[in-house]
Amino acid sequence: MYHIEKSVGFLLAKAYQRAFALFREELEEFDLTPPQYAILAFLWQQDGLTQVELSEKSQVDRTTLGGLIDRLEKYGLVERHTHPHDRRAYQIKLTPRGRSLEPQLRECSKNALAKLTSGLSKKDVAELERILEILRGETRVYEKPTF
Amino acid sequence: MYHIEKSVGFLLAKAYQRAFALFREELEEFDLTPPQYAILAFLWQQDGLTQVELSEKSQVDRTTLGGLIDRLEKYGLVERHTHPHDRRAYQIKLTPRGRSLEPQLRECSKNALAKLTSGLSKKDVAELERILEILRGETRVYEKPTF
DNA sequence: TGCATATAGTCAGTATGCTGTCAATAGGGC
DNA sequence: GCCCTATTGACAGCATACTGACTATATGCA
Numbered sequence A, B: 001m002y003h004i005e006k007s008v009g010f011l012l013a014k015a016y017q018r019a020f021a022l023f024r025e026e027l028e029e030f031d032l033t034p035p036q037y038a039i040l041a042f043l044w045q046q047d048g049l050t051q052v053e054l055s056e057k058s059q060v061d062r063t064t065l066g067g068l069i070d071r072l073e074k075y076g077l078v079e080r081h082t083h084p085h086d087r088r089a090y091q092i093k094l095t096p097r098g099r100s101l102e103p104q105l106r107e108c109s110k111n112a113l114a115k116l117t118s119g120l121s122k123k124d125v126a127e128l129e130r131i132l133e134i135l136r137g138e139t140r141v142y143e144k145p146t147f
Numbered sequence C: 001t002g003c004a005t006a007t008a009g010t011c012a013g014t015a016t017g018c019t020g021t022c023a024a025t026a027g028g029g030c
Numbered sequence D: 001g002c003c004c005t006a007t008t009g010a011c012a013g014c015a016t017a018c019t020g021a022c023t024a025t026a027t028g029c030a
Helices: A008-030 A034-045 A051-058 A062-074 A096-100 A102-116 A122-135 B008-030 B034-045 B051-058 B062-074 B096-100 B102-116 B122-135
Strands: A078-082 A090-094 B078-082 B090-094
Touching: A008 A034, A008 A102, A008 B008, A008 B034, A008 B102, A008 B122, A034 A051, A034 A062, A034 A078, A034 A090, A034 A096, A034 A102, A034 B008, A051 A062, A051 A090, A062 A078, A090 A096, A102 B008, A122 B008, A122 B122, B008 B034, B008 B102, B034 B051, B034 B062, B034 B078, B034 B090, B034 B096, B034 B102, B051 B062, B051 B090, B062 B078, B090 B096
Parallel strands: none
Antiparallel strands: A078 A090, B078 B090
16 A cells, blocks of 8 residues: 655655754854755865856855845845856856855754764665765766866 | 764755655656655545645654645645544545556555665665664654544 | 857846735724 | 733744756867
8 A cells, every 4th residue: 555655755855854954953043044054065075166056066046146146135145247258158156255154054954963963873874875866867077087 | 094984964954855756756747746645645544634734754843834725726636625523624635646556656665765776785775674763763743543 | 250059247118025014994892 | 800920833044955937158170
């Protein structure tokens, strides 16, 4: 007998839903959301990316990313800068405030992860990471070697 | 060095995103979405649930569920019936068309799952199911024993 | 140099998800 | 029977996600 609540798709959806909710709770005091954190995290790694680059790295749709950047800009965490070589494009740069939040926001991420995986062993977590990498499918753009 | 693209939260989000996209592609010909399928799936199991019951079983917010039912009703797949004992509540019932789509839509679900997990062994899939169940946290309402 | 194709980012529309609030109804206690 | 608290479903607002379409700009080729 088929039970939707046992299907992988449903389980994945609900696990993600809980992960999102736990992370949102942690970020609440900073008035930020998990997707906004993700964008900041990519910029902490590499500031000044274009929206296309950010979209590719974060795997967020370009139009959705536009709105995310709008909000981060409104909060004073990033700025859109004109691109030195391409008048169509922007370079998205962190403000000093956006940069300064990194330690605290990473702490939020750590806390959320600890809560999410509290019922799992380290081996389970490693296993989950391995399986989720496979589920994601083809290699991400940021993983491609530069020739 | 911390890399957001290796974090469990990010991996979970992107794995879910791909699962959702694959399933959406399968359902496209029926002009339905994964969340709509989930609601139908719960009703195929047990027709005539109230919105509160459906919300609990599917773990979808009551207000979000309202919109989902609106659309399914508009497509002629479900109907809101007045509750025999509670004038506040409805019983959400499948229409003949909603019921008749079950075989084909389940096939879509199967196909999407096959695509999603094509890179995993059966053992991996079983392991993933086990771990995702734990990640979801406390027991779901539908799993609680009836005393 | 002009033209065709591609790209960067935005806009409109639709779907989903959550929080806070509200009106109508239910139920229990006195 | 009245009152208080709780419940059911909807509404408004905001955030995220995707599709299709559009404008301005870039690029390559003849």
